[in-house]
Amino acid sequence: xxxxxxxxxxxxxxxxxxxxxxxxxxxxxxxxxxxxxxxxxxxxxxxxxxxxxxxxxxxxxxxxxxxxxxxxxxxxxxxxxxxxxxxxxxxxxxxxxxxxxxxxxxxxxxxxxxxxxxxxxxxxxxxxxxxxxxxxxxxxxxxxxxxxxxxxxxxxxxxxxxxxxxxxxxxxxxxxxxxxxxxxxxxxxxxxxxxxxxxxxxxxxxxxxxxxxxxxxxxxxxxxxxxxxxxxxxxxxxxxxxxxxxxxxxxxxxxxxxxxxxxxxxxx
Amino acid sequence: xxxxxxxxxxxxxxxxxxxxxxxxxxxxxxxxxxxxxxxxxxxxxxxxxxxxxxxxxxxxxxxxxxxxxxxxxxxxxxxxxxxxxxxxx
Numbered sequence: 001x002x003x004x005x006x007x008x009x010x011x012x013x014x015x016x017x018x019x020x021x022x023x024x025x026x027x028x029x030x031x032x033x034x035x036x037x038x039x040x041x042x043x044x045x046x047x048x049x050x051x052x053x054x055x056x057x058x059x060x061x062x063x064x065x066x067x068x069x070x071x072x073x074x075x076x077x078x079x080x081x082x083x084x085x086x087x088x089x090x091x092x093x094x095x096x097x098x099x100x101x102x103x104x105x106x107x108x109x110x111x112x113x114x115x116x117x118x119x120x121x122x123x124x125x126x127x128x129x130x131x132x133x134x135x136x137x138x139x140x141x142x143x144x145x146x147x148x149x150x151x152x153x154x155x156x157x158x159x160x161x162x163x164x165x166x167x168x169x170x171x172x173x174x175x176x177x178x179x180x181x182x183x184x185x186x187x188x189x190x191x192x193x194x195x196x197x198x199x200x201x202x203x204x205x206x207x208x209x210x211x212x213x214x215x216x217x218x219x220x221x222x223x224x225x226x227x228x229x230x231x232x233x234x235x236x237x238x239x240x241x242x243x244x245x246x247x248x249x250x251x252x253x254x255x256x257x258x259x260x261x262x263x264x265x266x267x268x
Numbered sequence: 269x270x271x272x273x274x275x276x277x278x279x280x281x282x283x284x285x286x287x288x289x290x291x292x293x294x295x296x297x298x299x300x301x302x303x304x305x306x307x308x309x310x311x312x313x314x315x316x317x318x319x320x321x322x323x324x325x326x327x328x329x330x331x332x333x334x335x336x337x338x339x340x341x342x343x344x345x346x347x348x349x350x351x352x353x354x355x356x357x
Contacts, residue, residue: 014333015325018318101315102289132286164289243314 010045016049025107029082030067033109037064039251060110070112075148084117092119093154098126101104101162105246114266133168134189142172158264170230173206180263184211185243187222208232213240275346277327284323285316305343
């Protein structure tokens, strides 16, 4: 909280506050955000921070009322593990690939709040600004992660990527033999910078799902292209006319049903 | 601030709002040449517009806000906004 207070003192314009809030949204675990809200109430008022927190509260009241307990653990320049309860048994690993904005379509605490820390650890791959998933280091991030974590300790692994992280999630799921690979609003990489590995669609044990808003044509076209490279189910979410499917569903209160249907049930 | 500088500021801000992803070549060309571009055609969400405004402020010290942009329809209007404030930053 001292860091926040220091950074808040340096914010002299609305844009500077937005920078601070965006950066926090991209990394905080739910209980850290709840702690920040308590700090704002006791040490504030930080008017702009209070407005930002209100916006997040409308998106996910539980983050503030009953925050899930994940501990962030940086593993690598591009990898952060949000570890749930390490003593719990039969845990699963959700291996996520953030989009260009450095998030899985949702603020990180809101996303993590969807998952039970007794059932899940959440590993986040995040590009640095200017990096591409076509860069060699990121094309090999799945085996790199497998070298940093003992995947065998997990009951199963699921891969999920959004936007530019969609196709890397599919590739990673096939490479590490995940139970499921999900692309949400994913787009195909430039053909001259990334070649889908030969035989990518050959594994019958990994379920692949391509999710997109049914009324957002561009993403529907992209899903069809990706599914030609690595065959899987295409799930067009009815009534969603925007790229950010997860934000649309969390606003409607139906995101749990989507996660259940793609085999990434928040409770495990 | 001359025309080239204004367009450079906007070009860089679009890059920031695209989070470093390569710009569509046709869009990049249109921005550089000052052709009329509707803001809706950029496909930015609210987060991207915040990044755009942050990038403009970092380059110019002019505080362009997302609420200012809500009243605009084209990139040309943002260019005009920048030109009008030159020398006042």
